[in-house]
Amino acid sequence: MKLFITQGSPYARKVRVVLAEKHIECELVTVASLAAPDSPVSEFNPLGKVPTLVLDDGTSYYDSAVIVDYLDNKVPVSRLIPQDNINRASVRRWEALADGVCDATVAVVMEKRRPPEKQDETVIERQLLKITRGLKCLSDDMREGKWAAGDRFTLADIAVGCVLGYIDLRMPEINWREQYPNLAALYEKLMQRPSFRDTAPPAS
Ligand SMILES: N[C@@H](CCC(=O)N[C@@H](CS)C(=O)NCC(=O)O)C(=O)O
Structure with missing residues (x-):
């Protein structure tokens, strides 16, 4: 494989x-x-x-x-996606939201790579709004929870960790740690896992 x-x-x-x-x-x-x-x-x-x-x-x-x-x-051990319908949909929704914030970040990065005279400010603004709203929703929904969705580590945490790491890499000017201490605490906890440490994106 x-x-x-x-x-x-x-x-x-x-x-x-x-x-x-x-x-x-x-x-x-x-x-x-x-x-x-x-x-x-x-x-x-x-x-x-x-x-x-x-x-x-x-x-x-x-x-x-x-x-x-x-x-x-x-490999149906240590399942990352719950099997029951409601919890599965919840984890999948977290993934969709985190991936959607990634999509918006990629779109901003691509637009800003165009020559300045060809960049469309309205495109950038629209995507930035998705990033801002998306991060706020992730933080609001997590509240003071230990993990993103429910009381155990799931794909929801993985998806959120990957978008936060990507924002650090491509748009470090977004200071999500200061704005959302619960997401900062989650990311710090995730980075203690070898799976996250070993896959951290290289400095750009
Ligand atoms: N929804 C896709 C997104 C994948 C994606 O857009 N990957 C980017 C790299 S970060 C890519 O391959 N871009 C090349 C292209 O769009 O041609 C997924 O979750 O796998």
């Missing part, structure tokens, strides 16, 4: 944390450039995106939500 990744991708980090938490062996293939038309990942995923998981028989799975679901069921 091999997983196509880039070092900075928060979605790939989510899958790598799940692999580590569940002690699943998997070869990591780092893609040098996703923009290259001959990127090796497009052989397995027509969208050319990471993460993409390729099984030994050539079957490929994407996107990150599909991959983590597959992995959690492949």
